[in-house]
Amino acid sequence: MAYTIANPKIGRQILQAKYQSWQDSKHSASNYAEKKSQLDDIIKALFPESSYSIADFRKDAARLQVHASDFFNKLKNESYPSKKKPYPLEYTLDNNSGLFLYALCKIVKPKIVVETGVAYGLSSMYILQALFENKKGTLYSIDSVFSPWQSEEMIGSAIPSHLCENWRLVFGSSSEKLKDTLYSLGSLDVFFHDSLHTYKNMKFEFETAWPFVNKGGFLISDDISGNNAFSDFYSKLSLEPFILPQNEKSFLGILKKP
Template sequence: MNEITRVLKTFYGYLKRPDLYPELGRKILKNTVNRNNAFKGKEKTHSWAQSKAISQQEAVSRLLGINIAPFRNEFHDVLEKSEQREKECPITMGGPGALELIYYACEYTQAKNVVETGVAYGWSSLASLLSLEKRDGTLYSSDMPYLGQNGDQYVGYIVPENLKTHWKLFRFADKESLPKIFEENQNFDVIHYDSDKSYNGRVWAYNELYKHLRSGGVFISDDIGDNSAYQDFCEKNQIETTVVEFEGKYVGVFIKK
């Protein structure tokens, strides 16, 4: 599918969904008036993240006091089946992230309520759900429909059916999904951000999510090197964050005091 076809298909998808008109307006602004602001501070933050970065294994050990080695053995079968599901999926979405970090953040906090933004295949969702099912907990997820790929039906495709009883999926942009999620639950043990990559989108979401993270809860954000939103947020709130280098990208994580 060429770029023009994808854009037209996405635009038509928005037109058929009046509930997504607010996000359509924001996307138009983001890609025109605010386009240059999306990558604000990228060079500054790349250097900052690079100077602080450690491995996922070291981060989980230092921050949570947990060895991540057992994860792949304990969940070998479910991970193998999910990998097969991804291969069978007819559309392409984002691959696995720092699964051990997400899973052990949930274990460390004995999480019962987790919120994530961004689902795609559902790898991060799977990591949270594998922990949450032990305590009959709930994962609240915000994810935009994949309008340009006819991909709605494949969101969360690799998540096993038996885990979906612990999952509530909100199919809107964050600015519509998060208020709906917060109406259902006010306090969360773990937050995982992996949606709108723009500077303004991140700043808005970080502030909203942080207010609903309990003391002692874990905050995780993917792709923090895209711009300086995460660094600026941490500095503004005097947060000492750990930076994880994972597959050439940077993930931020901290425990709320």
């Protein structure tokens, strides 16, 4: 309470997030189970002419997964919430989704990637590894501090230092920073939502980012199963998404721009 009083702007954001989550809880969400596809099938469908295989990507990303495992093992005995462990470990991106982001960026070779929500930076790490190997591209990540145990220093703390050359952290919430960031960039190849998973925020991010996504580019959303923002968005565009299953009945939503 004292923290929100001393930081009224953050206090308002926390209250708004709680209210939006409460509103979402009153509505049933889409069931993506019937639409889901496995990672190998999604890559083959998106890139039928690619010579890459998921086995290749798994092998190439093995060191990255070891690094992530070592990082999170060090946090297991730390208490949450705390300065050393500001985010719960169960909120981190699952390996399958990380592998998809890595494979996508390896094949597409994007010049500009924008993501919202970083936390420890697991998704950022997979994207940045691909950009590093491509020897091109920049990842712009938007995130902020919303609790007294969080700090700017811990945002992206899992990212290996040698990958940070291609990384730009935009400090602030997506509601404040996304529009300006997109206008300053002009266009992008991949947009990844992984910030506040409420209908209002996801709808805002999808509708704001989509006009800036280049033809043939991608809009991707983590954790689409909590509300209908993703299904309403792709239905309005008359597009069919790819749905990748994640841990605990969660799903990653993938849209390719025609």
